[in-house]
Amino acid sequence: MTLTAMIRFEWAAARRGRVVLFFAAGFALASVGVALAGLAAGGVIAVQGFARTSVSLLQLVLWTVPLLALLLGAIHGAECYELEFLAALPMRRSDLIVSRWAAWSLALGMALVGGFGAAGMVIAIFAGAADALQYLALVGIALLLLSAGLAIGLWIGVAGRTRARSIGMAVVVWFVLAVGADLTAIVVLAVLPAGGATWNLAALLLANPVDSARALGLGVFSADVLAGPTGASLRHLLGGWGAIPLGVSLIAWTAGPLRMASKHLQSKDL
């Protein structure tokens, strides 16, 4: 049996799920809301352009996309232990993992593109199409982060075995990636002598997909000075804002966890 057949099966299940609709509607509303709210704070009722909206939306993407992806991945990873009928088909256990990741990446990716796309139309109509490429870059970063989050979530689910434990682990991992890594960076800065933490901080940035996405986004928006100490370290090391290592880091955070999840599931009883 080909992996394609399994991906088709999982895709059919994923696209029927209500979560995809919620995801699309949520991002559409959030995007339009951010576009309106930016100027409303200044007493002006208008839609702000793509550049400002993209920067404002980045933080929302960095918090919500990994959380949703980790949770969904964890739930579907843990569910692999209940797929005894499917596992008896002529396919590898890794096909179970990869097909779930591919189907959900596709379904949620389409929801994300749909949600941001709908909001993008509103912005383009009311504020013009200037800096639309930045908005597209934001969508691309969100997709990379979604892919990495799902892969990590699947690994968590396979390691956690039960749905409840996996969800708990996913929330903890999300907290560590979204908040804990920043706190660690602050501690590293406080403990190590000035200039001595460059490598450590750069490594901390690349070792965290959420931080990598943040630095990548701020670099694309030419706001990399806001990337914080870890981003500054990477810039200091590379002489630029490091688009390639950051992009590679996000791709590695997809490939690595998928491989680990597959290996783990292969060695376990269902």
Place this chain on the structure above:
Amino acid sequence: MTHLPGIKLVGVGKTYGDHAALSSLDLTVARGEVVALVGPNGAGKSTTLRILAGAIQPTSGMAWIAGHDVLLEPLAAREHLGYLPQRLGVPLTTVVGDLAALLSRARGLPVDAGARALAEAHLGNRLGATLGEISGGQRQRVMLVLATLGAVEVLLLDEPGISLDTDGAEEVRDAIAAARFDGASVLFASHHLSDVARLADRIAVMVEGQIVACGSVEELARRAGVRWDERIAEPPVEQIYRILIQGGGRPVTAPIRLVSA
């Protein structure tokens, strides 16, 4: 099909911590043969089937499906395997039609083969429903039809008659008979001893992870020291089973029990 037995287990054991779910199990099921696994709950029937299906790995010993080692050549072993687990084994949110299409593709059949097989079993109107939306009996029938789809050389059924009505139970019997007719090796676990006696060429009685007796009804009856008049009575399988279970499979020499006139 080859001359190799459809199913072969040699010295297969499975332990969970200190508990031995299976101990050095040996069993061979020839092509076109039906073997039933019977025994009390926890005897190791499902564990045996799950090892063969690749759901769990044995702690010791080796197992082959159609001549392929289930650990070393898992894909080849499962190429022509039909398996109906005791648990559903797919999410309840799965749409019946999607599962039918997957099984068709997995067996190298036209994509609508599964749907047509379900229609022939009068389940064609459930293709758009999820497995959670249909009754337990219908669900079991859907899974049975899909497990036996295509050229299945080895059929493993774990409690196939569970939650089925009379017609459904008849479908299980038909499916097993059809698989045997097509030359498949069939291994099934069941608590329905009348079905077992009617369908199986041999019965393997399991107690605490071991096969304590294996043979035809007549052979088991001799071992249990039970006699009956074959012209006028059905074999007293319940009595044979209880004697073998209580005696741990040890041959009973005396007294001979006379059942029926």
